[in-house]
Amino acid sequence: MKYSYYPGCAQHGTAVDYRISVEAVFGRLGIELEEVKNWNCCGALHVPDRTVKTGLSARTLASAKGLDMATPCNLCYSNLMRAQTALQDSTLRTRVNEALTEKYDGNTKPKHLLEVIVKDLGLPKLAEQVKKPLKIKAVPYYGCLLTRPENNFDSPENPKSLDDLIVSLGAEPVKYYYKTKCCGGPILITNEDLALNLSKELLVMAKESGADCVVVTCPMCHLQLDAKQKAVESKFNIKIDLPIIYFTQLMGLAMGFDPKELGLSRHLVPTDKLIAKIGGKQ
């Protein structure tokens, strides 16, 4: 299995732990991720002009060399998906192509890494690689942009793919009413107060579910729920202390990787209790 790989900006910064775990886990599974050369930012949610934003993603999609384009980030994924749909309009495509050296034909399929695992590899294949069934309870948190506004693999209202992945690793997904509710990430910088209110609801509900961790698929959700968890605790004078784990880290733990090989020591919320429960060392 081979994909063109679009890592996105966060992998070089706040989501370095995600990157470490992706490299480890995908390497072991024999899924080749060929990084796009000289890739550019997708514009996240902060390039207001639609044509420019579509152009940024068109340049990325044009570099796929006939492969499907995998990405680890929900924001990048949603932008690639939206651009892909928008670029089926040949007028827009022609206009955007004026700016591109490598013209885009409109035929690349964007895929989130979760989709690559759940759909392309298949969970039975993943289960074969499980050395240490996890025996923990985990919150499957999808966030917004993995399934909305569009995706090719799961329901936008009640997605199940991450739940199923958790099961195949030997863990138990808890029922979580907020699995697709917004964490507030996109407004963190400009409206932190409101962003923390949204995160608080998610974290309190996750804590009450009795889960050992929250599993995420997006660097922005991770930043908001892990790195900003302390800010939520002090704003509302509550104790959460709940590890937030990328799904690739959860896979790595079940596949028998050492937590250090998965970047778990780089989280702001300590992960040692979770690792101890799984029976690993940190």
Added chain:
Amino acid sequence: MKKEPILPESRDTTFRDQVLKTHVGEKIPTCIQCGICAGSCPVSHEMDYSPRELVRMVQLGLKKEVLSSNTIWICTTCFSCSVRCPRGIHPTELMETLKPIAIAEGIINKNAKFDNVFSSVIKNNGRASEFLLISRYSMTEPRMIKQLPFGLEMMAKGKLPLSIDRMENTRELEAIFKLGEKGESKIENKEIKEKDREKDSDKEKEKEPQETKMQENENEKVEAKK
């Protein structure tokens, strides 16, 4: 809350038509005001107008109220409303469409500033290094200094590198950003203005003199900005 009556002079059909002509505009007239967007929105309680109200206001052409409301900036872009709308209207994309129009009208707030910083960082470097983004933005928003301890914590974990992540060359990005200079809203805006002017000259006498004058002022303002 006491609702103020909407006076004919506060309705701007040029603005309405400008929005209706964009890629999200087509379905806006079909809104049935069911409110599923407002009910799905995680932040509608903080908005000046809920997404449902905003759609209606666009239909009515309430330009000033729409563009100066916090609604379009507070939207977290979660798309809950968009996937649920029974009419296939995409309120999230409507908010996105209204942002450049608001900026072109001279609306400045911290969100617009951040978007501006973000765009310029990408245009120049091709990638969004968090450290560069935050430090640039902090220059326009001094209150960001409060985030310093958080930044240091992130640095200690190796999550906020000081080195700037750059593409090998950003030549193509300049061309992509140039696409925006003749962007969707601006092109269509001009087309509509021109059409309106023709219409105006056709039926001069029908309009109240003051309204025509206001319209002309509006046209001049937009032209001057180009």
